[in-house]
Amino acid sequence: MRGIIFLGARQLKLREFPDPTPDLSEVIVEMRASGLCGSDLRYYRMPRIERGDPGLLKASGHEPCGVVVEVGDAVRRVKVGDRIIVHHYLGCGQCKWCLMGYSQMCIDPNVDKIYYGRTHHGGHADRIAVHASACVIMPACLSYEEGAACACGTGTAYDAVKKLNVSGRDTFAIYGLGPVGLSAVLFGVATGARVFAVEPIPYRRELAKHLGCEVVIDPLKTDPVKTIRNLTHGEGADVALDCTGISEPRVNTIQSAKIYGRCCFVGIGEETSFNIYEDIIRKQLTIFGSWTMSTLGLAEVANYIVEHKLPLKKIITHRFSLDQAAEAYKIFEAGQTGKVVITWDST
Numbered sequence: 001m002r003g004i005i006f007l008g009a010r011q012l013k014l015r016e017f018p019d020p021t022p023d024l025s026e027v028i029v030e031m032r033a034s035g036l037c038g039s040d041l042r043y044y045r046m047p048r049i050e051r052g053d054p055g056l057l058k059a060s061g062h063e064p065c066g067v068v069v070e071v072g073d074a075v076r077r078v079k080v081g082d083r084i085i086v087h088h089y090l091g092c093g094q095c096k097w098c099l100m101g102y103s104q105m106c107i108d109p110n111v112d113k114i115y116y117g118r119t120h121h122g123g124h125a126d127r128i129a130v131h132a133s134a135c136v137i138m139p140a141c142l143s144y145e146e147g148a149a150c151a152c153g154t155g156t157a158y159d160a161v162k163k164l165n166v167s168g169r170d171t172f173a174i175y176g177l178g179p180v181g182l183s184a185v186l187f188g189v190a191t192g193a194r195v196f197a198v199e200p201i202p203y204r205r206e207l208a209k210h211l212g213c214e215v216v217i218d219p220l221k222t223d224p225v226k227t228i229r230n231l232t233h234g235e236g237a238d239v240a241l242d243c244t245g246i247s248e249p250r251v252n253t254i255q256s257a258k259i260y261g262r263c264c265f266v267g268i269g270e271e272t273s274f275n276i277y278e279d280i281i282r283k284q285l286t287i288f289g290s291w292t293m294s295t296l297g298l299a300e301v302a303n304y305i306v307e308h309k310l311p312l313k314k315i316i317t318h319r320f321s322l323d324q325a326a327e328a329y330k331i332f333e334a335g336q337t338g339k340v341v342i343t344w345d346s347t
Contacts, residue, residue: 003059003125004325006043008051010333012326017059017121020129021070027078027132028070029086032144034123035063036332036340037152038178039268043118044329061342062088062116064123065147068135075132084135085147085302087295088122090114093133101294103134123148124325124342136298139306145319145341146312149179150302152292153339154312157183157243158301159293160264161191164239168192173228173237173256176244177204179339180266182315184241185211190310193239196231198224198249201335211314219249228256236261245269254279254287264288315339 003017022028040060043051051057064086068078078084091098091106091113098106106113116122116130138147146154157180166172170193174184177199188195189212196215197208205216215231217224229236236258242250245267254274257263263285274280280287293301305312317338320328325342332340 001126002322003121004061004322005054005057006046006051006060007054008043008046008048010044010329011048012044012329013054014323014325015059017125020121020127022072022075022129024072024074025132026072026129027068027075027135028127028129029064029066029084029135030069030127031064031066031123031125032344033065033148034061034342035148035151035153035179036328036342037063038180041333044333058118059121059125059128060117061122061124062118063148063151063153064088064116064128064130065138065144065151069127072132078132078135078137082135083138083144083147085138085151085298086116086123086128086130087134087136087298088116088151090116090131090134101296103295104292124322126322126344134295136295136302139303141306142302143313145316145343146305147302148341149183149312149316149339150298150305153179154183154305154315155293155298155301156180156266156290158187158304159297160184160241160266160288160290161187163288163290164241164262164264166191166193166239170194170238171196171232173240173253174198175224175240175242175249175253176267177201177208178243178335179315181243182207182211182338183312184243185213186310186312186315189213190308196228196237198252203336204338207315207317207338211311225252225255232258235259238262240264241266243267247272254285257283257285259283260285262286262288264290266290316341319343
């Protein structure tokens, strides 16, 4: 099979790997779509020396979506022909968090955790072997491209919006309009909330408008905190979400929230300092951290997209073949995209 590895320093390589074979509890998934995620850029940009021996690197991509073509002898829940999304983590399978479907939060210190796309081959490969418990069966009407989006970015946004309990009573401020932020706009609009989005890239602000975002704010031209307060009678937003992982927007997220507001952080990145007393304690904020989703949450978001007829396809703006991965990452890093996917067949 072919697979893409991150060499570091913004260099990729299309390599040949042995075709995978399943062990007793694994299945072989033939890829149909594999999403690009902002967190992939960390490894894409990493210095070559930190990436280590290229011969030991695994195929990248942690948003795999495809069809099962082979199953191990002990697999019963998944069968050949199933269309599945891969939950890209695997833990011990026995601790309470693994049993709840949050294998990324496995607490067994004696188990080597699996991360598809990093420790094991991921979705930027023709076929991958994954544990059957990591397979989430897709709704019939969900495309493979949409499934790949749900596998991390859109699923992450859904879980955060659900934690924040966003409703039609709320004003909802979103910082950052990458694939996660755009998905949050989609879900916020679906609840009936007034959605305000903060993003410096015009292309992504326009995408948010087409998704129904009421107000888009360019933080390079105007103070987003003051703008949001002006739009909310001086109070601030009921709910605020940071999808950037950047220090200044994180602080602005807190400062944009009203008294007794709710905030959530999903963006991974820089260390950030807050004025705990002025911005959090005195405002009596409720603050959430949210890290991707469980296997049950992944199934839930996929069904939600279909049942509520949300236009997730509007977020998917660029499609590339596997041998165009270098071009895909270059364009994605520049930010002039919505969701970018690598595809194999018609999706």
